[in-house]
Amino acid sequence: MDIFQRLKNGEVVSFSDPDYHVIIDKASKTKSLQIELNQAINNNDFRTIWKKISGNELDETTTISLPFQINIGTSTIIGKNVFINSDCTFLDLGGITIEDDVLIGPKVSLLTEGHPVEPEKRKALFVKPILIKRNVWIGAGAIILPGVTIGENSIVAAGAVVSKDVPDNVVVGGIPAKIIKEIK
Numbered sequence: 001m002d003i004f005q006r007l008k009n010g011e012v013v014s015f016s017d018p019d020y021h022v023i024i025d026k027a028s029k030t031k032s033l034q035i036e037l038n039q040a041i042n043n044n045d046f047r048t049i050w051k052k053i054s055g056n057e058l059d060e061t062t063t064i065s066l067p068f069q070i071n072i073g074t075s076t077i078i079g080k081n082v083f084i085n086s087d088c089t090f091l092d093l094g095g096i097t098i099e100d101d102v103l104i105g106p107k108v109s110l111l112t113e114g115h116p117v118e119p120e121k122r123k124a125l126f127v128k129p130i131l132i133k134r135n136v137w138i139g140a141g142a143i144i145l146p147g148v149t150i151g152e153n154s155i156v157a158a159g160a161v162v163s164k165d166v167p168d169n170v171v172v173g174g175i176p177a178k179i180i181k182e183i184k
Contacts, residue, residue: 001140003023006092007176008127009128010126010146011126012082012116012125014123015125016123022128023125026179028132030071033052034068034070034123045177050064053074054074054077056073061078061080062080062083064078064088065115065177066083067086068088069088069089069090070079071092071093072093072094075096076095076096080100080101081101081116082088083102083103084108085102087106088107088108088112089107089109091111091113092112092159093125094129094130094147095131096112096130101156102138103137104132104138105140105141105142105158107140107141108142109144110130110144111146112127112130113125113127114126128147130144131150132150132167133150134152135153136152140159141158142156142159143160144162148165148166149166151168152168153169154168154183155170159173159174160175161175161176164176166179167179169182
């Protein structure tokens with residue numbers, strides 16, 4: 001089993017793992033393509049480079065504003081009619097799925113990667129997927145942490161830090177994010 005599958009299966013992988021270099025190598029290749037992505041002059045160039053990074057087509061109804069940062073790329077799936085504003089960061093080793101009709105504000109971070117709490121174990125990596133369901137709006141500067149699902153039609157307020165799942169049809173905000181109100 002490769003190191004990516006081991007991580008997705010829930011294994012905590014130490015930086016000293018003999019296969020850890022595979023992650024570094026993949027991230028380096030993605031960074032090289034990301035430089036090209038962020039210099040793309042037109043949508044066709046952008047979509048061609050995105051496919052090289054992710055292995056997936058980006059639907060014509062979806063827009064990603066530049067600059068955009070991603071560390072792996074092959075673990076991100078983006079639906080139709082999605083708008084991702086500028087300066088967003090995706091650490092997608094654990095998998096990011098963005099369903100249709102999602103709005104993501106500027107400077108949003110989707111982070112699927114973390115480290116153990118114990119100091120002696122901290123030089124290791126774990127991953128948990130992020131799922132952004134249909135018709136979600138994530139406000140500027142929000143941070144979504146590993147393992148979080150944002151429910152359908154929900155709103156994440158600007159600057160929120162979301163560490164737990166968000167149900168459908170609510171507005172959450174704050175640090176840590178809490179339900180502010182329901183959406184009727």
